[in-house]
Amino acid sequence: MTFEEAVPPRIPALRRALQMARKHPLGVFGVLVVAALMLTGIFAELVAPYDPLAPNRTTRAFAELAEPVDAQTDVFKVKDGADLGYGQTVGIDSEEIIVLIIDGNTITVQRGAEHTEPTSHGAGTALGSSTVDAISGPSARHPFGTDRLGRDVLSRTIFGARISLMIGLVAILFGVTVGSFLGVLSGYIGGFVDSVIQRSVDALLAFPPVVLLLAIITVIGDEGSVVRTFLAHHTPIPQGTFLGVPDFLSIFIISLGIGLAVVASVARVVRGAVLSIKENVYIEAARAMGASDSRIMWRHILPNVAALIVILASITLPLAILAEAAISFLGVGVQPPVPSWGADMTGTNQALALSGTWWPVFFPGLALSLVVLGFNMLGDAFRDISDPRLRGALGSGSGRNL
């Protein structure tokens, strides 16, 4: 008599993923948004149609040269259909000229106006003018319009994704690492260490989150602050542009500040988990076998809170992105002209929005909202899948929000 082994049917990973996606359409939306954020953040140079910092100019040609001219002559022959006026200043290559006499297609000009150097020009060169294309509404050339300095809002929004992503990731990496370390230490050792850490956490949590962030970043971001001086002189953190982020040191310091604000809540939650894990029999067994405290903490306890730490990181990442935008909005975080969603919504852009120029403020905010929405939906779906009992229970709303 033989027994057939009961093997559960294997479902291919792809089909399983599709099943899951059908059950959680909002989660799929979250995945797509987060993936889009990552991709645009990483490949901003390839995605953005214009330079986020350079003003865009519109050029208009009034006439075209019919024959080449050298640097000395001041009589130009232009093609038919010229649209020039007496006394008009027009540009030709890098030179500016003033139209003095118009006689049919022959014009007499003054060379080298506006402190430019007369040079020779080939046939077909355009005589024209260029103006900064400032505050133009959404159009085919600039889908999100241009701001007061003629910068393309779409390109700024795309590069803003990079700053958001960079600050969010560094902040979470720092905050969750330090917070988990303190939490494990506090929960496992207990006693005096626990009291000191927990009372500090109490004090930090009694601050309103925004005020704490503002204070920390003002303090460590100051020109002469100890943290900045130390990071600049004793660590390899680059001070100029790094990974396409201008003024990387300042951005890094802002991330540290946001991370620091995360430490307290992470330490508290991890400590709670460690307290219950500590009572397990396998910890006692490890101790009976002569394992040292540090081995128990980092080899036996830490892996068991790892899942919790990952969940904490996923909840705090959108909060960190939101925090960056909020403090940049208040003028303490990322400074202009670096493209940041928060910083682009403040100052002159904010004032202009009140007089009808809504696009430089609207689109960065829309991007920010979409990204946070994506993360929230992803988090909801993740919780639904991992524990259906919690359906809708613990949004990121149960954390601290801004």
Place this chain on the structure above:
Amino acid sequence: MRNYILRRLLILIPIMLGVSFLTFAMFRMIPGDAAVLRCQLGCTPEVLEDLRHEMGLDRPWYIQYRDWVWDITKPVVHHIGPVPIPGPRFDLGHSLTESRLPVTTELDRRLPITGELLVVTMIMALLLGIPPGVISAIRPGTPLDWLARVGSVLWLSIPSFWLGILVIAFGVSWFNWTPPQFGRGYVPFLDDPWVNLQQFFFPSLVLALAIAAAIMRLTRSSLLEVLGNDYIRTAWSKGLRERTVVMRHALKNALIPVLTIVGLQVGALIGGSVIIESVFNLNGVGKYVLEAILRRDFFVVQSVVLLFAVAFVTANLVVDILYGWLDPRIRYG
């Protein structure tokens, strides 16, 4: 009960000291202080020294902190009307700006604004959070439930400052309406209720949405859980009407976790007021502390942070006391 409240109030003292000292210490770590920021053109070391002396920044740091604490706690007799009441002095020190305005004077002017903002916001958050939460819990799976849930995720994700700017911008261009605080100052409710409500309606609404979303989500899940209990089935089988089952039997128990969130959200609310006051041009405490942080005016910062911490801890104490009213099984040890 009395002992419990007393003990909780006693815990306030170390928290207050810790929070204010932390703020003080943080701002002492920056080399550039308020004197450097004020001393701009033609600043010689002598002028800077004089300024420091005038502001009291040349004293050792522990003396500065001790004097600040002592000015608050020194026992004096207050005269409120004809009644002499002994108590601490509550002198929070002076601003370090040229005006040298006492912090207490500024707070007198600004607290009503922030207070009204917070109260109106909380009321709105409860009104926008609990009813949709209840509806979506008693009709799970219906379009109404779906609408409430999607709405809540949406409100959680939209940053308040962006929404605030959009409200003002589109209010101007579509309805030619600006919140009345642009151009004129704060109008107290008793002076002109209509203008006052116009001043606070949108800032409170914008600030309330995220909190309402959190309250809604928690109300829904907590009510769903309670509705599955045996005593609810008993209530149904007695033939009670749905309204009675939900409102009288289930909701009271379901609101306990919601209350915790409300208490915790007070912190987020205070933080949010800093942002929203600057968007909506309300000269409240939040705007005061923001300006003070930018000016390194740390006596102001530590006073306001102290105030915020007290408000936060007190709100959570009130929540804890309310538990006992909602659930008589809870005893305070």
